Amino acid sequence: MGGRQKLDGRRSGLVVLAWGAAIAMCCTAAAPLSPGRPEYQAPRAARAPVVDGRSTDACWSAAPWRPLDQRWVGPPATPADFTGRYKAVWTPQRLYILAEITDDVVRDTHPDPLVTWWDDDCLEIFVDPDNSGGNHQYNYNAWAYHVALNGHVVDMGTDQKGHLYDSHVQSRHTRRGRVTTWETAVALYPDSYDEKNPTANKPQIIRPNKAIGFALAYCDNDASKERENFFGSVPVAGTDKNRGWIDASIFGTLLPVEPVKRKP
Numbered sequence: 001m002g003g004r005q006k007l008d009g010r011r012s013g014l015v016v017l018a019w020g021a022a023i024a025m026c027c028t029a030a031a032p033l034s035p036g037r038p039e040y041q042a043p044r045a046a047r048a049p050v051v052d053g054r055s056t057d058a059c060w061s062a063a064p065w066r067p068l069d070q071r072w073v074g075p076p077a078t079p080a081d082f083t084g085r086y087k088a089v090w091t092p093q094r095l096y097i098l099a100e101i102t103d104d105v106v107r108d109t110h111p112d113p114l115v116t117w118w119d120d121d122c123l124e125i126f127v128d129p130d131n132s133g134g135n136h137q138y139n140y141n142a143w144a145y146h147v148a149l150n151g152h153v154v155d156m157g158t159d160q161k162g163h164l165y166d167s168h169v170q171s172r173h174t175r176r177g178r179v180t181t182w183e184t185a186v187a188l189y190p191d192s193y194d195e196k197n198p199t200a201n202k203p204q205i206i207r208p209n210k211a212i213g214f215a216l217a218y219c220d221n222d223a224s225k226e227r228e229n230f231f232g233s234v235p236v237a238g239t240d241k242n243r244g245w246i247d248a249s250i251f252g253t254l255l256p257v258e259p260v261k262r263k264p
Contacts, residue, residue, distance in 0.1 A: 033133045038234055038252040040066055040214065042088040042095070043259045049089070049096055051183050053172035060098055062259060063087035066233060068099070068218055072241040074229035077220070080104055080178070084231055086216050090256045092205050097216065099123055099182040105222040106149065106180060113152035114162045118219055119227045123147040125169065126244050126251055128213025129188040129204055133249035140193040142213060142248035147171045147184060156245070157195055168203075188212065206256055214254035215244055 042063065049057035068084030071077075083102040088095060101123070108120045118124075128142035136142035138160050146154045147169055157163040171184040187203035194201060206212070217232040234252040236243060243250055 033131075033249050037250075038066075040064075040088060040252060040254045041257045042090050042254055043257055044208065045089040045091055045096065046259070048091045048094065048185075049098075049183065051096075051170050051172050051185050053174035053181055053183050055098055055100075055181060055183070059089045059096075060087060063089050063098070068101075068216060068231045068233050070232040070235050070241075072217065072230045072232045072236060072244070073227065074220075077229055077231075081222070082218070082220050082229060082231060084218050086233065088214075088254060090206050092207070093203070094185045094187060095127070095206060095212070095254070097125060097182070097184045097186065099184075099216065099218075101180045101182065101218055102178050103180065103218075103220060104178050106175065107221060108149045109221075113148055113150070113154055113164060116226075117146050117148060117152075117154045117162060119221055119225070120219065121149060121221055122219045123171070123182050123184070124217040124219060124244075125184065125186055126213070126215040126217070126248070127186060127188060128248040128251055129190055131211040131213045131253065132191075133213065133247075133251070135246060136248050137246040139191070140189065140195075141191045142251070143168070143189070144245040145169050145186070146219070147182070149173070163195070208256050208258050210256065212254045212256070213248050213251040215251045217244065 045059035049059055065085045065087050081104055086099040088097050106121050110120055125145045134141055138158050144155050153165045153169045154162045155165055169184055169186050173180050173182045190204050215234045219227045220229040221227040236250050
């Protein structure tokens with residue numbers, strides 16, 4: 001009797017383990033990329049821009065503007081309350097983002113960068129270096145970098161807690177009237193990133209015509225305990241549009257391209 005009970009227990013344990021493994025495989029399998037994802041063709045910079053929060057570097061003149069006009073969270077906003085646009089260039093070492101945000105109130109009310117960082121005004125950069133899509137909520141399949149006004153950069157770790165990734169994204173911003181100009185340099189770390197050995201991790205080389213999953217967003221909070229709006233660069237189907245921090249399949253595509261050579 002005792003032997004049979006132990007055997008049944010082992011079989012039950014094996015069933016539970018197998019079931020758990022199946023769930024894990026299901027949850028980590030890449031979801032199909034959303035159809036009709038917008039593509040941004042980012043020209044290569046002959047010289048990397050100086051990250052100083054200004055748009056004076058020559059490389060920016062070759063990059064097209066795209067709007068941040070998709071309302072992911074919150075009620076409609078007037079153009080004076082929020083208007084956003086961005087452009088991107090690249091070098092083999094970094095992806096550079098320039099964003100112009102018109103916002104009548106800019107505030108950071110949480111001095112601790114790891115406390116409800118999404119409820120302060122911040123730029124959010126979504127990157128999926130291998131453009132694979134799929135779940136990245138608590139793993140490094142893709143990244144959702146929250147870039148705060150004080151320069152701290154936060155994303156979720158595998159322990160389901162926020163972590164600082166300040167070395168991944170360099171940023172500066174300047175403000176003139178209601179317009180804040182953000183300039184950022186983003187290192188692209190692959191899904192093999194090891195949080196237990198961060199100094200051994202190396203960003204991947206960006207290559208022409210090798211697509212990168214990408215989206216940009218802005219958290220806007222004028223005077224509330226929680227953010228009032230969340231605007232993104234890509235349309236998201238369905239009623240729940242706040243899925244970028246979980247599902248990289250909703251990202252758009254950023255295609256690094258070589259600059260067009262002009263005829264003499």
